[in-house]
Amino acid sequence: KAGVTQTPRYLIKTRGQQVTLSCSPISGHRSVSWYQQTPGQGLQFLFEYFSETQRNKGNFPGRFSGRQFSNSRSEMNVSTLELGDSALYLCASSLEFKGYSGNTIYFGEGSWLTVV
């Protein structure tokens, strides 16, 4: 079955612009989370959505936002881009069973964002 799909794979933006990244989870998966990967900070959790509700949020400024649609697809948005936002943004999905919290999280190949 298809994996986690992220679009676009590569993009270049200018400081001050905003960007929207898209993620389609594995079919049947209802939880989508986002991570930022940079050489300096490593992999950091941004936020997690389940059934269109943000369930968990990492320590990022309000410029970073996201949403999830009824079909579980998710988007994340970064407004007023800064040079430091240049990173690989990874989306992950997991299957959520009620009462079972040890879900395996599967990652997409990521969206490479360069801010110039």
Next chain:
Amino acid sequence: AQSVTQPDIHITVSEGASLELRCNYSYGATPYLFWYVQSPGQGLQLLLKYFSGDTLVQGIKGFEAEFKRSQSSFNLRKPSVHWSDAAEYFCAVSYGGSQGNLIFGKGTKLSVKP
């Protein structure tokens, strides 16, 4: 605060040699434990996971890991490394429930000598 430590930033091994990558986590409760691998320019691929039960878990590509509660460790091993194993390896933990997000270590880059 919860954290994951991978003490080795970069490891070089010869092809055919054995490999052990170290991972330690901090927290009182037993977390869910994962090892992921990332090839250059790619996303993360799950190698193996530990939720409960047998503390020695087998994964893909011939990897295994052992959970040691007393040492808060989850080290990754492979008896014979192949050149295609060169990549970056990340240990991660999750505490499930409302804390279902993964906390990652900084990663260990593996180089393989021919």
